[in-house]
Amino acid sequence: GQQLNQSPQSMFIQEGEDVSMNCTSSSIFNTWLWYKQDPGEGPVLLIALYKAGELTSNGRLTAQFGITRKDSFLNISASIPSDVGIYFCAGAYGKLTFGQGTILTVHP
Amino acid sequence: EAGVAQSPRYKIIEKRQSVAFWCNPISGHATLYWYQQILGQGPKLLIQFQNNGVVDDSQLPKDRFSAERLKGVDSTLKIQPAKLEDSAVYLCASSIGPGRAFFGPGTRLTVL
Numbered sequence: 001g002q003q004l005n006q007s008p009q010s011m012f013i014q015e016g017e018d019v020s021m022n023c024t025s026s027s028i029f030n031t032w033l034w035y036k037q038d039p040g041e042g043p044v045l046l047i048a049l050y051k052a053g054e055l056t057s058n059g060r061l062t063a064q065f066g067i068t069r070k071d072s073f074l075n076i077s078a079s080i081p082s083d084v085g086i087y088f089c090a091g092a093y094g095k096l097t098f099g100q101g102t103i104l105t106v107h108p
Numbered sequence: 109e110a111g112v113a114q115s116p117r118y119k120i121i122e123k124r125q126s127v128a129f130w131c132n133p134i135s136g137h138a139t140l141y142w143y144q145q146i147l148g149q150g151p152k153l154l155i156q157f158q159n160n161g162v163v164d165d166s167q168l169p170k171d172r173f174s175a176e177r178l179k180g181v182d183s184t185l186k187i188q189p190a191k192l193e194d195s196a197v198y199l200c201a202s203s204i205g206p207g208r209a210f211f212g213p214g215t216r217l218t219v220l
Contacts, residue, residue: 006150031208040213042199042212042214048208088150094164095164096153097153100150101150
């Protein structure tokens with residue numbers, strides 16, 4: 001079945017630093033999505049990407065849909081304490097498959 | 109626009125008991141998903157509906173789990189009988205088509 005490899009598993013950074021995480025797969029996807037999940041809540045959609053090579057921003061967040069359609073990355077610029085949480089990538093090709101998540105900790 | 113609604117938010121049962129979860133998707137969303145999220149892991153797709161038809165249920169443990177989506181709107185997920193390893197958060201999500209899914213708050217199930 002489809003599997004997504006998300007890295008890194010966790011990150012500890014200082015407030016103001018930039019963050020980068022990525023997701024790779026052996027399968028191609030038609031859509032790449034990035035979600036953030038806070039404790040006790042469902043994942044919240046941050047960015048959706050629909051075309052290979054697409055680069056999309058949402059405030060301090062930037063994500064790209066890889067040319068091969070098998071990978072995607074998410075960058076967060078100038079991190080702030082409220083960026084703390086778990087970030088998931090997800091790929092859609094018929095069904096929607098999630099990565100294992102990146103735990104982000106931001107130290108003030 | 110109202111989001112995805114789920115109930116209950118929390119449920120504690122003993123092993124071998126039965127439990128049911130309910131989901132009301134965003135109005136107009138044809139695709140509905142049920143995910144299982146074990147602590148420390150990413151959501152795992154259990155079943156995906158398109159209207160009231162099943163698109164994928166390859167990871168649904170069909171000997172104990174069942175789901176239905178009558179009339180293509182609300183959905184229920186049932187576990188009978190529950191096992192200790194079923195302790196997890198059960199997430200419902202919906203989308204207009206495949207992808208770009210919006211999630212509800214989840215139901216946290218504890219099996220003792």
